[in-house]
Amino acid sequence: MEITGEEYAPLGSTEFSTIVNKVKASDSDAVFNTLNGDSNVAFFKQLDGAGLPSSKLPIVSVSIAEDEVRAIGADKVKGQIVAWNYYQTTPGAANEKFVKAYKAAYGDDRVTDDPIEAAYVAVYLWAAAVEKAGTTDVEKVKEASKGLEFDAPEGKVVVDGENQHITKTARIGVINEEGLIDTVWESDGPIKPDPFLETYPWAKGMKPVDG
């Protein structure tokens, strides 16, 4: 794999014609996109204007979920690839119940997505930890949260005792015509969280900053 270019835009930038031109001129096979928020809408609209649909140039995005697809327009991003832990289409009874309740509360045309699900799960985990601790005292709740399990819409999640992150299943998805995301690959079960990059060989030389 050869990296043909790397570009950064100011946060909130909405003018991408130069970057699109550069991508086009580089004749790259794919783009890895970490843009956030409004910029994604502008980026994909302008790619579309330059005649680069997903069939010509696949783009892997890490900040486009179902709700962003609604703002961009599904026809402009269908076939593009995203990475999350949860999609509205994720199978399971817990998710069916969640999606149904969400649509009942906010309307049939609304969609759930990973950040929405993560917020939902976090509230339940906190509540379970408070119940277990019998108090809302922060230190006691932290202690009680260790090893807590919850049957989340994305599947079973477990709070890691060492770092308080939760185990999550990694899912690669492709955006479909309806603006929903179909899982095309997923990890074998939930992955143990490693926020400090301890298991990555390339991060061996890195040391945390003191203090």
Place this chain on the structure above:
Amino acid sequence: MEAILNQLFAGVSYGSILLLIALGLTFTFGQMGVINMAHGEFIMFGAYTTYVLQEVLGKDQITYAFLLSLPIALVVAGAMGLLLEITLIKRLYGRPLDTLLVTWGVALVLQQLARDIFGANNVEVVSPSWLDGGITIAGVDMAYNRLFIIGLSLAITAAAWVVVGKLKQGRRMRAVMQNRQLAGASGINTPSVDRRTFFLGSGLAGVAGVAITQLGSVGPNLGTNYIIDAFLVVIVGGLGHLRGAVIAALSLGILNSLAEYWSSASLGKVIVFLAIVVFLQFRPEGIVASESRGLA
């Protein structure tokens, strides 16, 4: 060579967007000297006008919804501007700092209003099918929506030039701008001219908003993305001068896309800002200068 031509087109296209968003400001800020921080929010409400029309007329009438939203956004944003002028700005003429703070507050209120009405998330504005895609001439890819915006900003600039340069209304505007007391003494109703100028300037922001729906996101923060650029164009161009605004918008657009091409998006912006700072050191009155009651 092809890359340079592509960049030049990108520059002209970006310049035409800058011109479109700054045109209204050449009236309200350039001619009247009002620092209207809510100008970006008028752009935003222009964009939302397109969204509302699209939802009301249905997605099979996109072309009508889009074309109809151009005049309607002019009236919607113009009316908002008029309301702002009558209720607040009228009382603040000659107090630029207070105007800045008050209109900034209004901008925040309008953003929250949009959030309450339309939700915090961006909404989708569907492009008419004839604006999708583009043509390639001599290796230069020209997206139809970009060509449309270039055409629109040319047409609106021409219309604004006719209004200011040829019509009675424009003559009065210029008279009030050059010497308010004398204009009043000659029988011109200056408060009425102020209101009309402000309506026109705000309305043009609404039209710019309609055009922007074809390029970027439509959300409550839309205005904040463009307001700084709009002020830069007006200041570099010379306060209140259409010709200056045109030259400034195109120069900044082309400079930005070339600088960005040879460096990166962030560095390109830095280069443009530096160029503006240096330029204003030597020519603080802007590209086109004349005596005015503005801030310069």
